[in-house]
Amino acid sequence: MNQADFSTHPAEPGTGDGRPPPNSEAALSAETAERIADTLRALADPTRLRLLTMLLNAPSGEACVQDLATPLATSQPTVSHHLKILAAAGLVRRDRRGKRSWYSIREERVALVRGLLG
Template identity: 50%
Template structure:
């Protein structure tokens, strides 16, 4: 899965406002597919909720019964989908959610007239 050079969600209005075009759906599907794996969804949640909003592979691996290379692979998939930024520091790689991707995902699933905090209740 190649790293996306443009934000695949930048084109999209909330699903509740108008149907996605075929092109928009094709651009959004890889992001949702990346998140559809339970390990990757947990990793995304862990990175987002980690102190400072970033986490090292070494911080994430103990929460799983998986090897560090497997966790790194899942993080790579999230990075290549455009959901995470990464920065190498020494031997470790630190991951942080892309604010633009999080805002776009929030917009995509925004229900009209319902505050964001109440949408998942």
């Protein structure tokens, strides 16, 4: 036996070992991958997950920053910052009424959020 028989490295796909090369058409597009990564980054924070849960379970389906800050024992600017990130990721929408901003989960994202948060 020669030394090549003891190699611990598998043969590269598509190099004659009988396996086809990976199908690049099956990969996510760069744009889709970036969009999903942005959403995952927005979700990767305990405070933002709690905010989404509160919005999901709000009786009217929406809440203002002041209503969200108190139960979280977090300052209003901090809650606003987290909501801005969630809005930028397309998870929540902001509706300005007078001096207050009301937030709700975007209708097209409710199923996603519900599935993630159980």
